[in-house]
Amino acid sequence: MSTAAREPEPRANSIAATIRERGQRVTPQRMAVIEEFLTRRDHPSVEQIYRSVSERFSMMAVSTVYDTLRLLVELGEAVEVSAGGSETRYDPLTGDHCHLICTQCKQVIDLDMPGDAEAKLSPAAVERVGFAAERVIVQAYGLCAQCRSTASTRTS
Numbered sequence: 001m002s003t004a005a006r007e008p009e010p011r012a013n014s015i016a017a018t019i020r021e022r023g024q025r026v027t028p029q030r031m032a033v034i035e036e037f038l039t040r041r042d043h044p045s046v047e048q049i050y051r052s053v054s055e056r057f058s059m060m061a062v063s064t065v066y067d068t069l070r071l072l073v074e075l076g077e078a079v080e081v082s083a084g085g086s087e088t089r090y091d092p093l094t095g096d097h098c099h100l101i102c103t104q105c106k107q108v109i110d111l112d113m114p115g116d117a118e119a120k121l122s123p124a125a126v127e128r129v130g131f132a133a134e135r136v137i138v139q140a141y142g143l144c145a146q147c148r149s150t151a152s153t154r155t156s
């Protein structure tokens with residue numbers, strides 16, 4: 001996990017301030033979605049956020065979760081992650097980092113990896129072919145430690 005990640009609470013408050021500045025309402029439901037999302041490091045889907053927040057808010061709608069996450073993406077406070085499944089996942093860590101994606105349990109693990117892999121895809125490198133890259137995410141697909149150990153106990 002990156003030590004550069006900001007504390008969830010002040011970040012949630014500054015996001016709420018930005019939303020209000022745009023003339024949009026920050027409902028308690030919306031705030032709960034933002035706070036829940038910022039504490040997660042598992043790259044949750046809309047459904048996952050909905051499941052944990054609706055425990056506290058019985059009137060929570062899936063569309064509220066979806067709209068709030070879309071808004072966070074628009075504000076640059078979240079990025080969409082495609083982990084190979086049918087669901088879009090969301091990441092509160094917006095800086096350059098790598099994703100290790102388990103093809104079995106669909107877990108997405110953050111990895112700080114400055115250097116080689118990212119350097120090859122740096123904005124300067126892709127600019128040589130006329131492309132303007134805004135951000136670079138390197139994703140590795142494979143099996144996580146847990147899935148590897150269950151696989152090996154099954155075969156032995």
Ligand SMILES: [Zn+2]
Pocket residue numbers: 102103104105106107143144145146147148
């Ligand atoms: Zn796994």
Ligand SMILES: [Zn+2]
Pocket residue numbers: 043091093097098099109110
């Ligand atoms: Zn991530």
